[in-house]
């Protein structure tokens with residue numbers, strides 16, 4: 001059906017085939033891809049919409065004036081938590097017995113609203129405190145009071161500044177403050193005391209309210225021995241040359257740490273983190289669940305659907321697979337990242353947390369570049385050491401991520417995958433060599449005499465043939481199994497299972513060998529070993545002279561497989577499947593087109609546009625035919641077909657049989673089936689498998705002759721006459737045995753040597769005169785009888801041993 005074999009496909013041919021398949025697959029998934037790259041943009045829009053709704057509908061923030069309406073919710077919460085806001089006058093700090101701050105006014109100020117707003121600075125540098133106070137408040141005001149020796153800073157902050165447990169409406173919102181606001185970070189629990197001063201607000205306020213203060217400043221002189229540190233958050237928008245900041249900078253002996261607040265946009269996009277703080281984790285979760293595994297998901301999908309091993313079985317090597325997959329996903333990720341970065345400019349929060357995801361660290365890196373681009377000279381190598389930009393961390397994260405993800409993906413492919421049992425270690429002698437030099441009987445075969453039952457002459461003969469071939473240099477037999485054995489180890493409480501026991505088998509080119517046997521006999525286990533899905537426990541097999549334990553990759557280049565369950569890409573058409581596998585088999589140009597067209601025609605997948613229909617839309621029978629077509633494309637020398645005609649209607653079955661019959665001319669085919677009719681029609685030889693071992697082997701005629709030396713006589717009468725019929729048959733042939741009896745219908749096996757067909761007619765005529773015979777028949781044994789007989793005998797003998 002296909003053209004002549006062109007030898008194994010080169011690395012680049014395989015890469016080309018895979019790339020084309022991936023592009024077609026991607027084209028089919030265009031909608032998903034567009035959605036994928038649009039998600040970040042959609043998410044940004046959603047966040048903004050949420051925020052808008054939240055602000056306008058739920059909070060009414062913009063419509064509520066807190067200066068006139070005390071129930072207005074706080075419209076803005078500064079970004080640096082925790083913050084203490086200045087309380088309204090009735091709640092401000094006053095002198096109490098418990099806290100003897102003598103310079104605070106007494107309680108009466110709360111009634112007339114004259115209590116001062118208080119500010120707490122921490123640190124042990126008095127002069128700095130003076131400078132801070134002097135900078136923020138004009139010197140004409142009585143502003144400075146020094147509080148000493150106070151260690152319980154949190155408690156002081158709460159009491160000196162006013163009650164911290166008051167309801168929010170009693171805090172003066174910063175925006176509408178009529179006195180100076182000074183923010184104190186109360187949780188200063190260690191030596192590094194950090195006063196977070198929002199200078200932007202203080203500065204604005206100072207400029208507009210210079211002479212209207214009623215203010216006390218408390219300065220803790222002893223708390224924190226090493227702490228002279230003040231962390232200033234200075235937005236870029238603030239002019240650093242202003243007097244206030246200069247004073248700060250000149251604070252004697254004080255290390256002033258500047259943290260440039262680069263992301264002022266946050267305030268405008270997310271004025272008050274409520275929605276954003278929900279959306280952030282949601283976004284992160286979505287990223288982890290949906291996007292992180294994009295590449296891995298696809299690799300795992302192919303693995304899970306066994307498509308990876310299917311491609312491998314048809315000759316796709318690890319090299320092209322990894323190269324194309326890697327470059328392909330790199331490209332897809334780049335497109336995704338471009339869209340993401342563009343839309344991510346609107347969404348700058350949570351970037352730090354998300355950096356663990358490689359895409360996000362890339363984003364962070366670009367972001368830092370953008371920030372530095374605003375400065376003279378942009379980012380330089382030495383800036384990597386700047387702890388403020390996190391560029392070094394980003395590069396480290398990306399490098400580690402790259403390594404980890406690459407190794408994880410590769411590890412999944414090598415270790416966890418089906419077929420991992422096959423040793424990928426390159427054989428030291430991977431070149432083909434004369435048969436004799438490496439076709440040595442396996443060690444196990446010497447001990448295997450126990451497995452051989454001496455009464456099975458045909459099976460023994462097969463074993464002798466194997467021994468002989470192993471010592472000859474002939475490669476006339478495409479498949480030689482040498483004491484092949486598969487034992488599944490015990491698991492989940494199930495005992496060890498001997499699925500294939502010491503199998504000796506030879507299949508020459510041009511032969512179709514049928515493997516028959518009841519469910520669970522071990523047929524699929526055998527095929528799985530032969531196609532590299534599982535590893536033999538002991539023994540081995542040689543395909544075209546190559547050992548399946550060590551040369552599976554070479555064997556794949558000349559092998560076709562039609563697995564028991566169809567392994568197809570739902571979104572690729574039948575033609576695209578065949579083009580892909582044809583290319584893997586090194587078919588090119590017109591030879592490829594011709595092979596594909598012939599294949600489609602011969603398997604009845606050509607007419608009515610079926611070839612261009614996606615495989616996901618195929619009926620079960622069409623999928624099956626496509627699987628058979630795939631197994632035969634590129635003229636492989638060895639083909640395995642696991643129940644190829646399952647689910648086919650009679651016409652399609654017939655059509656498929658003809659295809660297989662034509663295909664077997666110059667190749668070895670091993671086929672498993674439950675259809676005796678199929679076995680008889682297609683197979684030159686049959687092997688009956690029961691409980692993992694070969695019970696008999698031979699061509700259909702031989703087997704029928706051997707196991708079918710009897711006629712099957714079936715007769716139906718009323719139930720009362722059963723005994724009489726039985727006596728009658730016994731009289732006719734004393735060795736006859738009853739094999740079936742139900743409601744008057746009885747089936748007898750009568751040795752051919754004991755009767756003549758005319759005698760049977762005679763007996764039935766006599767019986768008809770005595771009682772009613774509803775129906776009767778005499779049949780020669782067919783393959784089904786052989787099957788039943790062999791299975792029964794094998795089970796009986798197994799039960800005895």
Ligand SMILES: Nc1ncnc2c1ncn2[C@@H]1O[C@H](COP(=O)(O)OP(=O)(O)OP(=O)(O)O)[C@@H](O)[C@H]1O
Nearest residue numbers: 488497498499517518519520521522523524525526
């Ligand atoms: N992965 C496994 N682990 C343990 N036991 C297994 C495993 N796969 C198959 N078996 C067992 O090995 C035996 C042979 O199974 P196998 O699938 O090879 O039979 P089969 O002849 O192909 O059956 P069928 O005709 O139903 O496809 C069965 O008893 C089965 O339960």
